[in-house]
Amino acid sequence: MSTLHTVNKSPFERSAFISALNHLKPGDAVLMIEDGVVGARKASAFADLLAMAAESCSVYVLGPDLAARGMGENDVIEGAKLVDYGGFVDLVTTHRQTQAWL
Amino acid sequence: MADVKAAEIDSGVRKKLMFVNRKAPYGTIYALEALEVVLISAAFEQDVSLAFLDDGVYQLMRGQNTAGIGMKNFSPTYRALGDYDVTKLYVEKESLEERGLKSADLMEITYEDEDANFAEKSSVRIVSRSELTDIMAQQDVLLNF
Numbered sequence: 001m002s003t004l005h006t007v008n009k010s011p012f013e014r015s016a017f018i019s020a021l022n023h024l025k026p027g028d029a030v031l032m033i034e035d036g037v038v039g040a041r042k043a044s045a046f047a048d049l050l051a052m053a054a055e056s057c058s059v060y061v062l063g064p065d066l067a068a069r070g071m072g073e074n075d076v077i078e079g080a081k082l083v084d085y086g087g088f089v090d091l092v093t094t095h096r097q098t099q100a101w102l
Numbered sequence: 103m104a105d106v107k108a109a110e111i112d113s114g115v116r117k118k119l120m121f122v123n124r125k126a127p128y129g130t131i132y133a134l135e136a137l138e139v140v141l142i143s144a145a146f147e148q149d150v151s152l153a154f155l156d157d158g159v160y161q162l163m164r165g166q167n168t169a170g171i172g173m174k175n176f177s178p179t180y181r182a183l184g185d186y187d188v189t190k191l192y193v194e195k196e197s198l199e200e201r202g203l204k205s206a207d208l209m210e211i212t213y214e215d216e217d218a219n220f221a222e223k224s225s226v227r228i229v230s231r232s233e234l235t236d237i238m239a240q241q242d243v244l245l246n247f
Contacts, residue, residue: 010126010157012200035129038160043202064170068128070163070177070207084170 002027004095007036008102011046016101021049023099026056031083031091033062037069040076047077054079062088117242118149123158125247127177128168133161134176136247141179144186151190151241152183153234155197158247162193162208162226177209184213189225196231 005028011017017039020030030053032040039046040061050059054077063082066072073082083091092098121140127133136152143150154162161180168175180191191211198204205228214220229237238244 008129010129012157013125035126035157038126038157038201041202045200045202047202065128067167067169068171068173068175069126069160070166 002029002095004028004091004098005030006098006100007032007039008034008100010035011039017046018049020099020101021053024053024057029058029060029091029095031060031062031088032080033065033088037061037065037071040066040080041071042075042077051077051079060087060091114147116147116149118151118240119143119243119245120238120241121150121152122238122244122246123152123154123161124156126157126160127166128171128173132247133158136245137176137179139245140183140188141186144183144188150188151192151237152188153192153194153238155194155231155234157197157201159193159197159201159203159208162191162211163203164207164209181209181211183211184225187213189213189223190227191225192227192229192234192237194231194234195228198228 005020007017007020007030009016017036040050053059059080060083061076061080063084121136123133123136125132140150140152166175166177208226211225212222213225215223
């Protein structure tokens with residue numbers, strides 16, 4: 001009975017990312033999309049926080065949004081997995097509910 | 103000399119305009135809108151400069167590929183700014199560092215310096231937060247995006 005949390009705002013600009021991490025239960029998934037993908041960047045000020053969440057939850061990043069901002073698989077924290085739009089749909093269907101942190 | 107001065111006055115007021123970019127591209131329309139106004143300002147022969155701080159530094163990322171999100175990749179336009187005499191792109195060092203970014207992650211943006219035998223020079227100037235603060239204080243107008 002897990003939840004998919006989506007984050008579409010940069011953690012440097014809004015508190016949505018932090019709120020999402022503060023409301024995770026073990027086994028939940030976090031998917032970073034749109035400007036939210038910058039929060040997955042390796043060595044950023046939020047990297048350690050996200051890495052900690054990744055120990056008990058799955059962390060996903062939407063690949064097309066990452067590519068649009070000049071980044072790829074090697075630029076995100078270890079443990080974060082890239083998904084495409086099809087993968088996004090799969091995540092929605094395999095979790096009981098979706099919480100969109102706008 | 104007197105003639106030059108008269109010509110300067112005839113051409114109208116030339117102000118120092120700085121465009122302050124603080125948002126990542128594509129998630130919102132701000133970055134693209136700023137670029138549009140920068141080009142218009144340059145056409146009116148203003149002293150235009152750009153500042154990239156906070157998430158604005160992401161606008162200059164190298165290798166942007168928007169094919170997957172169905173939006174126009176406008177990043178090549180930054181490289182054309184030199185042709186419009188827009189040659190001062192200030193990037194805040196601390197903003198890069200907080201985001202785990204280095205200057206090598208940014209596009210190469212150059213201009214041809216007319217006063218130096220058209221030598222190719224970098225338009226991107228990495229400056230510290232306090233340096234940027236001083237540069238902002240020297241402007242006539244700050245436009246925020």
